[in-house]
Amino acid sequence: MQKGTLREYLLSRPEAIEDFPFGPDVAVFKIKGRMFATLSCYRGVDASNLKCDPDEAQALRDIFSGVIPGYHMNKKHWNTVLLDGTVPDYEIERMVDRSYGLVVKGLRKLERDSLELAYGAELLYR
Secondary structure, eight states, X not given: OOHHHHHHHHHHSTTOEEEXXXXXXXXXXXXXXXXXXXXXXXXXXXXXXXEXXXXXXXXXXXXXXXXXXOTTSOTTTEEEEEOSSSSOHHHHHHHHHHHHHHHHHTSOHHHHHHHHHHHOHHHHTO
């Protein structure tokens, strides 16, 4: 998946915003102020950090050579996905959806309920 395509997909998630709190080289994607993804460069390769369930995080690392422990992140809960063609686009989209859903589930009840009412659980937690 190309960096621009992934950026568009990240921003397609309900109420997702792009921010640059770490400078112009690291795009941070948030929902209600909470980060669910980053987009940057890792050792010369475009890459994205995505939140993940700890058991699933390790399984994805075992399956895909382009999935490594989260760079500059809690390696138990985050993976870095290299955009080098080793991970299929549909799998990257699934990981984005999972990351987004995990962060939404961790929001305060009022924020989460507001999103669920506006967009439906099916869209938020796919």
